[in-house]
Amino acid sequence: xxxxxxxxxxxxxxxxxxxxxxxxxxxxxxxxxxxxxxxxxxxxxxxxxxxxxxxxxxxxxxxxxxxxxxxxxxxxxxxxxxxxxxxxxxxxxxxxxxxxxxxxxxxxxxxxxxxxxxxxxxxxxxxxxxxxxxxxxxxxxxxxxxxxxxxxxxxxxxxxxxxxxxxxxxxxxxxxxxxxxxxxxxxxxxxxxxxxxxxxxxxxxxxxxxxxxxxx
Numbered sequence: 001x002x003x004x005x006x007x008x009x010x011x012x013x014x015x016x017x018x019x020x021x022x023x024x025x026x027x028x029x030x031x032x033x034x035x036x037x038x039x040x041x042x043x044x045x046x047x048x049x050x051x052x053x054x055x056x057x058x059x060x061x062x063x064x065x066x067x068x069x070x071x072x073x074x075x076x077x078x079x080x081x082x083x084x085x086x087x088x089x090x091x092x093x094x095x096x097x098x099x100x101x102x103x104x105x106x107x108x109x110x111x112x113x114x115x116x117x118x119x120x121x122x123x124x125x126x127x128x129x130x131x132x133x134x135x136x137x138x139x140x141x142x143x144x145x146x147x148x149x150x151x152x153x154x155x156x157x158x159x160x161x162x163x164x165x166x167x168x169x170x171x172x173x174x175x176x177x178x179x180x181x182x183x184x185x186x187x188x189x190x191x192x193x194x195x196x197x198x199x200x201x202x203x204x205x206x207x208x209x210x211x212x213x214x215x216x
Contacts, residue, residue, distance in 0.1 A: 054161050054162060055159070055162045055177040055179075055207050056091065056092060056162075056177065060092050063093065063119055064090040064091060064093070065090075066119065067090045067093065067117060067119045067120060068088055068090045070117050070118070070119075071088050071090070071095070071113075071114060071117050072088075074113050074117055075110075075113055078109075078113055079109075082101070082106055082109065082110060085099045085100060085101050085106075086098070086099035086101070086110050086127060087099055087166065088114075089164040089166070089175045091175055091176060091177065092121070092177075092212055093119055093120060093121030093122065094121060094122045094124065094175075094203070094205075095114055095120050095122065095123050095124065096124045096126060096164075096173065096203055097110055097111065097114060097123065097124065097125050097126060097127050098126050098127065098166055098168055099127050099128070099168065100127070100128045100129075100130050100132065100133050100168060100169065101128075101129055102129070102130075102131055103129070104129050106129075107127045107129055110125075110127055111125055124175075124203050126171075126173055126201060126203075128168060128169060128171075130169070132169050133169065137169055137170075140167075140170070140196050141166075141167035141168060141169065141170070142167070144167040144170070144172060144194055144195075144196060144197055145165050145166060145167045145172070147194050148165050148167075148172065148190055148191050148194060151190040151194075152165075152186075152187055152190055155186065155190070157182075157183060157186055158183055158186060158187060159179055159183070162176045162177045162178070162179075163175070163176035163187060163204070164176055169198070170196055170197060170198035170199065171198055171199040171200075171201060172191045172194075172197055172199070172200045172201065173201050173203070174187060174188070174191065174200070174201070174202045174203065174204055175203045175204060176204050176205075177204065177205055177206070177207050177212070178204050178205070178206050178207065179206075179207055180207075181206065184202065184204050184206070187202075187204070188200055188202060
């Protein structure tokens with residue numbers, strides 16, 4: 001079913017009555033060129049298929065992209081260096097803060113900044129206060145994340161599109177929406193089998209979790 005076209009007429013659903021949301025859905029659906037991590041262009045049809053296959057509604061996905069964009073802008077205006085140390089995952093208004101900072105006050109400042117953004121429903125703070133890091137750790141973390149993403153992508157029992165994965169200093173952070181507890185257990189099991197993983201932290205919710213926002 002095509003949500004946006006009917007007899008060659010472009011339709012704008014009611015949830016896109018805000019100009020910023022409309023711009024975000026244009027980005028999300030690929031009317032502007034998108035490039036995947038392998039450098040391959042993804043067309044509008046393929047991107048729309050990816051969005052449709054997610055457990056989130058299109059409206060929620062657009063809202064999350066909007067929140068993520070505003071978060072980046074807020075951190076950029078406040079402190080570019082802090083933005084370089086902290087990353088965000090946003091799913092249905094739940095924001096997972098990840099990264100490493102040296103001073104505890106930077107961790108607190110990041111939380112306050114995140115709460116200042118409209119549309120944020122929950123803050124999950126996983127920012128580490130440590131001087132660990134560096135190029136070697138970054139390379140190891142990237143390789144861990146790559147292996148896990150690959151493992152769940154090729155596992156027929158997992159809807160990989162619904163998961164966000166990032167590794168920081170050997171700790172694997174998983175966020176997303178699981179079809180079932182069994183699926184989530186398989187994802188965590190994959191993570192634990194990877195070399196150099198120190199800890200696996202799950203902030204995944206089940207698709208029938210009452211905490212999830214229902215978008216009409």
